[in-house]
Amino acid sequence: MTDASQRASLSERVLAGDRRALARLLTSIENDDPLGEQVMERLFPHTGSAHLIGITGPPGGGKSTLVNEMIRAYREMGRSIAVIAIDPSSPLTGGAALGDRIRMQEWHADPGVFIRSMASRRFGGGLARNALAVAHAFDAAGFDPIIIETVGTGQDEVAIASLAMTTLLVQAPGTGDGVQTLKAGALEIGDVLVVTKGDRPEAIELARDLRNLRQLGLAAGSELSRWDTPVIKTSAARREGIDSLMNAIAAHWSWLEETGEMEIRVRTMINTEIxxxxxxxxxxxxxxxxxxxxxxxxxxxxxxxxxxxxxxxxxxxxxxxxxxxxxx
Ligand SMILES: Nc1nc2c(ncn2[C@@H]2O[C@H](COP(=O)(O)OP(=O)(O)O)[C@@H](O)[C@H]2O)c(=O)[nH]1
Ligand SMILES: [Mg+2]
Structure with a gap:
């Protein structure tokens, strides 16, 4: 097979929903293999319709557990969902944490779910480039929404999560860093503030503090405050608050569409990616x-x-x- 026909057939197979072809493409992208780049050139015209959702927050904050519940909810709506989990890899597991691997197993047989774990250690400066290219590949393959989960510690990681149409900022009770240590501006990247582990008693206070902080932001009168950032308390353990979260995400999407903010947002994302x-x-x-x-x-x-x-x-x-x- 010539290079050109190899590229053509790989891109056609990805467009047709062939999972093995998609997995191959993702590996090519992650390895900076020229094939990945060339295939993406063919696929890019088929992208741009998926809802990109970023989720970020402290390690151990309950992001992956929550994403698992979001997968369940989107599957109930009949939507195909892709997840890109960027984790600072542990040298022991070489990537995905044990809990994540168990969760991934749950969806193994479901063709409407594709979870890709990327270890940030491996990529260094190229992390952003690769994660976003992987998102475009999922988009071309017809997944919608696409969730990008990053640990909200590194600058790059936070930047990637904010390169989404909707960004969820997760805060968990009892992680030691209460609201008072939230860095200035950290709240602003969140279109939806999510208090996870809502089954814990301290979650009530955390949600209240976040609502107060958000109120302060509104009082300061930023022009972008036309979107009233909701604070949603969830418990993945008890499967509570997931519907509210899903409604908030859908409402944010509608708001983007109706106000024309979507056009601006998408252009900001492209600008940053370039x-x-x-x-x-x-x-x-x-x-x-x-x-x-x-x-x-x-x-x-x-x-x-x-x-x-x-x-x-x-x-x-x-x-x-x-x-x-x-x-x-
Ligand atoms: N009590 C409680 N614990 C949770 C909940 N969600 C996650 N956890 C626990 O928090 C820990 C970290 O969860 P994980 O989803 O891996 O966090 P991540 O690092 O932010 O992705 C795990 O031990 C989970 O079992 C929840 O809703 N309630
Ligand atoms: Mg995680």
Whole structure:
């Protein structure tokens, strides 16, 4: 088979809902294999309709358990759902945590559910690029919604979760970091604030605190406050509050559509994704040729000797990259 026909057949099989072809494509994307990139070029016109939902919050906050209940709810509505779980991988398990693997087993035989676990350790700077490409692949394959779960610790991880039409910000009672330690602005990335582990007594207070905080935000009168960010208390353990959460997600989608915010949101997402790619390309470019010929080191020495400023060094690197040193 020629390369071209291989690409054509892989993309057609993905479009036709072939799971093995999709799994192959995802692996190609994760490995930065050119095949993945080429297939995505063919598939991209078939994307853009899925509801991307980001979910982020502290490790152990109950995100994956909640996502499992969301899968159940979407399946009851007859919707196909894909989940991208980005986890700081443990060297012991090499990726998905045991609990996650057990949960994934539950949906193993259901063709309407596709869960992909990505270990953030493996990707470094390329994490964002890969996770978003995987989301596009799911979109082309007809999954809707697509949930991206990230641990809300690293900057990249939070950024990815906010690269969604609807972002759920999870807070759990008893994780030690109460509302008072929520970083300024952290609340703003949440379109829906979710208090998980609602079966715990402290959840009531946490939900109340979050509602008060949200109220303060509204009083400050931000222009974007036309969406009244709901605070939803859920218990995945007791399967409570899931319907309210699903309604809040659907309401947010309708709000995006009705107000024209969707257009703006989608463009912001594309803008950020292109910026991620540029960042990536520049970093790779700098790491490869310039470090190889010792150019980077010479620049570092010149800055250390106070001959040039760091800004001038950066400009020189960029000039070199845009001329002849850029790798293909
Ligand atoms: N009591 C209670 N515990 C929960 C609930 N949801 C999750 N947990 C527990 O919290 C821990 C972390 O859950 P997990 O979903 O893996 O958190 P993640 O790291 O945010 O994905 C696990 O031990 C879960 O059993 C809940 O609704 N109630
Ligand atoms: Mg998890």
């Amino acid at each position: 910026a991620f790619r540029v960042q990536d390309a520049l970093l790779q470019g700098i790491r490869r040729p310039v470090t190889r010929d010792g150019g980077m080191q010479r620049l570092v020495e010149r800055v250390a000797a106070r001959e040039i400023t760091p800004l001038l060094a950066a400009r020189e690197l960029l000039t070199r990259l845009s001329h002849n040193d850029t790798p293909p």
